[in-house]
Every structure is written in C-alpha cells, then in structure tokens.
Amino acid sequence: MQLTNRSKVVSNKKMSFAEKLYLPAIVKGLAITMSHFFRKPATISYPEEKRYIAPVWRGKHVLKRDANGAENCTACGLCAVACPAEAITMTAAERKPGEEHLYREEKYAAVYEINMLRCIFCGLCEEACPKEAIFLTPELVPTYLNREEFIYGKDKLVEPIDKRVDITQRQKHLVEKKQ
Amino acid sequence: MGIELLIFKSILVMVIFTITLTIAAYSTYGERKIAAFLQDRIGPNRSGPFGIFQPVADGGKMFLKEEIIPADASAFLFVLGPSLAMLTALMTGVVIPWGDTLTLNGVEYSLQITDLNIGVLYIFGVVSFGVYGIMIGGWSSNNKFSLLGAIRASAQMISYELAMGLSIVALIMTTGTLSIKEIVDQQATWHWNILYQPLGFLIFMICAFAECNRAPFDLAECETELVGGYHTEYSSMKLGFYLFAEYINMFISSALMASLYFGGYNFPFMNSLGLDQNWVTILGSVVFFGKVFFFIFFFMWIRWTIPRFRYDQLMRLGWQSLIPLAILNILLTGIFTMREELKNWLFN
Numbered sequence: 236m237q238l239t240n241r242s243k244v245v246s247n248k249k250m251s252f253a254e255k256l257y258l259p260a261i262v263k264g265l266a267i268t269m270s271h272f273f274r275k276p277a278t279i280s281y282p283e284e285k286r287y288i289a290p291v292w293r294g295k296h297v298l299k300r301d302a303n304g305a306e307n308c309t310a311c312g313l314c315a316v317a318c319p320a321e322a323i324t325m326t327a328a329e330r331k332p333g334e335e336h337l338y339r340e341e342k343y344a345a346v347y348e349i350n351m352l353r354c355i356f357c358g359l360c361e362e363a364c365p366k367e368a369i370f371l372t373p374e375l376v377p378t379y380l381n382r383e384e385f386i387y388g389k390d391k392l393v394e395p396i397d398k399r400v401d402i403t404q405r406q407k408h409l410v411e412k413k414q
Numbered sequence: 415m416g417i418e419l420l421i422f423k424s425i426l427v428m429v430i431f432t433i434t435l436t437i438a439a440y441s442t443y444g445e446r447k448i449a450a451f452l453q454d455r456i457g458p459n460r461s462g463p464f465g466i467f468q469p470v471a472d473g474g475k476m477f478l479k480e481e482i483i484p485a486d487a488s489a490f491l492f493v494l495g496p497s498l499a500m501l502t503a504l505m506t507g508v509v510i511p512w513g514d515t516l517t518l519n520g521v522e523y524s525l526q527i528t529d530l531n532i533g534v535l536y537i538f539g540v541v542s543f544g545v546y547g548i549m550i551g552g553w554s555s556n557n558k559f560s561l562l563g564a565i566r567a568s569a570q571m572i573s574y575e576l577a578m579g580l581s582i583v584a585l586i587m588t589t590g591t592l593s594i595k596e597i598v599d600q601q602a603t604w605h606w607n608i609l610y611q612p613l614g615f616l617i618f619m620i621c622a623f624a625e626c627n628r629a630p631f632d633l634a635e636c637e638t639e640l641v642g643g644y645h646t647e648y649s650s651m652k653l654g655f656y657l658f659a660e661y662i663n664m665f666i667s668s669a670l671m672a673s674l675y676f677g678g679y680n681f682p683f684m685n686s687l688g689l690d691q692n693w694v695t696i697l698g699s700v701v702f703f704g705k706v707f708f709f710i711f712f713f714m715w716i717r718w719t720i721p722r723f724r725y726d727q728l729m730r731l732g733w734q735s736l737i738p739l740a741i742l743n744i745l746l747t748g749i750f751t752m753r754e755e756l757k758n759w760l761f762n
Contacts, residue, residue, distance in 0.1 A: 261720060264719045265716070267719075268452045268719045271454055272448075276450070277455070278455050278456045
C-alpha cells in the first residue's frame with residue numbers, strides 16, 4: 236500500500252571509480268567553500284549595528300499614562316490572569332483625595348511587577364487590558380548579571396511624563412484586531 | 415670563521431624560533447578568521463584593529479587559568495606530556511632550509527640551521543617521537559576517556575606514518591639524497607618535485623593532515639564528539655602547549671611540503687632577474703613563506719570543507735588505500751628511473 240508519493244527508492248548502486256576516489260567530490264567541495272570565502276558576511280555587529288525591528292514588535296512593556304499624565308492602570312488584574320507565563324504580579328491600592336493627577340481612576344497599582352525572565356512576550360496582557368494601560372514596545376530587554384534585576388517594577392515600566400512612549404502603531408494594530 | 419658562524423647560527427636559531435612561535439600564534443587567529451569567512455561570518459574583531467591582538471589575549475588567558483593536576487594523575491608524566499609535544503614540534507624546524515645562502519663580508523652563510531645529510535630521516539624520527547607526547551599525556555591523566563583519545567590518536571599517527579614514509583621513499587628514489595637542502599637545490603627554478611611525484615605528494619599531504627591531527631582526521635580531539643580527547647584533563651598553559659604544538663606541527667609540515675615538493679625557496683626565473691645573490695635569497699625566503707602560508711591556508715580550507723572520518727574509515731583509508739598506493743608509487747618510480755636498463759634487459 237502506498238500512502239504518499241513522497242517515498243524515495245533507496246539507491247544501492249555501486250560507486251563508480253571516480254566516485255570512489257573522492258577527489259573530484261573534494262575539489263567540488265573546496266570550490267563551494269571558496270565561493271563562500273568571498274561572500275558578504277551575514278554578521279550584524281550588535282551594539283554598533285542594530286537590525287531593523289518592526290514598529291509592532293513585541294518587546295519590553297510600557298505602562299501608559301493618559302493625556303493629563305495620570306496612570307491608566309486600575310490594577311484589575313486581567314493582564315495577570317491572561318499571562319500564560321505567570322510573569323505579572325500586582326498589588327492594588329485606593330486612590331487618596333488629591334492624587335487625581337497621578338492615577339486616572341479610584342483604584343491603582345501600588346506595585347506592578349513583570350518578571351522578564353518568565354515573560355514570553357506573547358502580548359496577551361495588552362490584549363486583555365480593558366484600560367489601554369499596558370503595551371509592548373519595540374524596545375529590547377537588556378541582559379543583567381543577576382536574576383533580581385530582571386524583575387521590572389513600576390520605576391522601569393511606567394512611561395516618564397516628559398518622555399512619552401509612542402505606541403500608536405501598536406494601538407492601530409489592536410484597533411483593527413478588535414473590529 | 416668559527417665565532418662569526420656561531421653568532422650567525424645563534425641569531426638564526428632565535429629568529430626561526432620566534433617566527434615559528436609567531437606563526438603558530440597567528441595561525442590560531444588565521445584559523446578563526448578563515449573559518450569565519452568560509453562560513454559567511456567576520457570572526458574575531460574586538461581586540462585591536464581586525465582583532466589582531468586576539469592571539470595575545472588568548473595566550474594571556476591561558477596563563478591566567480587555574481593549573482589543575484588531577485589527584486590520581488601521575489604528576490611528573492602529566493607535565494612531561496605537553497612538554498614533549500612542544501619539544502618535538504619545535505625540533506623539526508632545524509633541518510628546514512628557510513632560504514639559500516647570504517654573503518656577508520665575503521663569507522657565505524646558509525639560511526638553514528643545520529644541513530643534516532639525513533634530514534628527512536631526522537624529521538621522521540622526531541615526528542614519530544611526537545606520539546609519546548600525546549600518549550603520555552592521555553595515559554598519565556588517569557581518565558579513561560583521555561586514554562581512549564590518546565590510543566585513537568597514536569593508532570592514527572602510527573598508521574599514517576607508514577604511508578608517509580613510503581611516499582617519501584619514492585621521492586628519495588628520484589632525488590637520491592636524504593638532505594633536505596640538496597632536495598631543494600635539485601628543484602631549481604621550476605623543476606619542482608610535484609611535477610615528478612604528484613601521487614607521492616597527494617599521499618604525503620593526506621598523511622600530513624593525519625599526522626597533525628587536523629580535520630578531516632582530527633579524531634584525537636574532535637571537539638564535537640569527545641570532550642577533548644587526550645587533553646581532557648589539561649588546563650592552563652599545559653593545554654595551551656598541546657594546542658600550540660598542533661599549530662607548530664601544521665606550520666612545519668607546511669614548510670616540509672613546500673620544500674620537498676614545491677621547490678622550497680626556488681621560484682621560476684629566479685636566476686634571470688639579474689639581481690644580487692643576497693636579494694635572490696631574500697626574495698626566495700619570501701616566496702618560501704608564501705608557499706608555507708598557502709599550505710597553512712589549505713589546511714584550514716580543508717578543515718571547513720570535509721567532514722570528519724569515522725574511525726573504521728580512517729583505518730581503511732590508511733591501511734587499504736594509502737599504503738598500497740604508496741607501494742605502487744614506489745614501483746612506478748622505480749620503473750621510470752630504471753627505464754633505460756629495463757629497455758636493454760627486455761629487448762637485448
């Protein structure tokens with residue numbers, strides 16, 4: 236019975252004298268390696284040269300602020316639930332009077348931590364977020380010398396007011412997806 | 415004459431020693447660069463411009479590594495192994511003619527440390543001594559994998575020495591001398607031995623690859639299969655000595671191939687340039703080193719082209735192909751050199 240047409244008949248034919256010598260084959264191989272000698276190297280010397288990263292690349296996360304500079308995140312925990320790698324942990328807190336310029340709604344995340352060693356950069360957190368608070372950016376997570384430094388707290392995740400992170404490309408992509 | 419000759423030879427020994435070590439060190443750099451180019455990469459480029467200080471950094475690293483002698487190892491032999499490997503590697507450079515004669519103040523000096531009349535035999539003696547370095551190193555480590563690696567390496571070297579010796583016998587039949595200097599002088603201008611002994615050269619080159627434990631015959635080490643073969647237990651500069659000895663062996667066998675089969679310091683039209691003898695000698699040495707560098711490059715080129723042999727394939731090639739071929743080569747050479755006598759004997 237033949238299931239597919241992909242099976243190949245094994246050739247057990249005796250090698251000819253020229254093939255047994257191996258030398259013609261070796262010369263051919265040498266020609267191939269020599270042709271590679273003059274080819275342009277494929278190397279990208281990383282810290283000096285960076286390869287193109289798409290604007291919708293899923294890299295380091297950012298916690299967004301609204302137009303007034305207040306944090307969007309309400310510590311609902313949907314991102315942590317959605318996270319397949321269980322990389323996100325948070326502690327919620329209630330907003331005190333006078334903190335309206337800091338947090339958009341009555342509840343906010345007092346502690347928000349993402350373990351970048353656990354994170355698989357799947358982007359399910361940003362899909363789960365109902366407040367458009369968390370986004371992935373084209374920035375890469377660098378390497379560190381110990382594991383503690385990979386746990387990113389709010390100090391590293393929340394975007395600085397004076398240095399807003401542009402995620403319009405990502406938002407557009409999400410809007411299209413939701414429609 | 416005596417004292418000047420002594421001074422000249424001492425300087426020559428120092429120069430050759432330095433050149434050998436420098437070339438061996440830069441072979442490691444060259445190997446990495448050539449490997450990179452053959453694989454569409456760029457290779458080491460961080461230490462100095464184009465990474466030319468890489469060998470210095472590697473050597474420095476080797477010195478700073480912890481010196482480990484395993485508790486169960488035989489300490490004396492454990493140190494003796496790499497020393498022997500290095501010693502035998504450096505000893506062979508003595509009989510290689512690095513150039514013709516220089517005339518200084520009316521005295522002729524030969525650019526060869528010593529012209530032994532049994533030069534070829536001397537090299538074979540020293541090279542077969544090199545097996546001891548590997549065998550002692552592997553055995554004294556008191557590690558079964560080191561011992562297995564050492565046994566593989568020595569079985570390989572001993573097997574290929576036979577075919578190498580037989581391929582040289584045919585060369586000696588045509589040249590009629592064992593002195594390497596005389597062999598080189600016979601190949602003046604373009605009468606290189608490769609033209610008379612192509613099969614012999616092929617066998618010699620394959621055996622040289624096996625003798626140097628170079629790919630495709632690097633079964634002794636085979637980084638990708640064994641941990642490290644005979645030098646598994648070695649660390650620090652003792653490991654460095656083994657690796658360094660390998661590169662020196664490669665340099666010396668390249669020099670040997672260049673002088674036995676590719677005319678040494680001879681190059682076409684060397685006598686019709688109308689230059690002073692000293693200049694021809696210097697130019698000849700440059701040409702000789704060019705040939706040597708080509709062979710070193712060829713060693714590396716082959717390494718990244720041909721995959722490693724299996725052990726049984728290696729032994730079959732050595733014993734069943736190369737040795738019969740070498741004997742056939744001796745026979746053909748004999749018939750060719752005695753063709754007049756044979757003609758007389760057959761037709762008269």
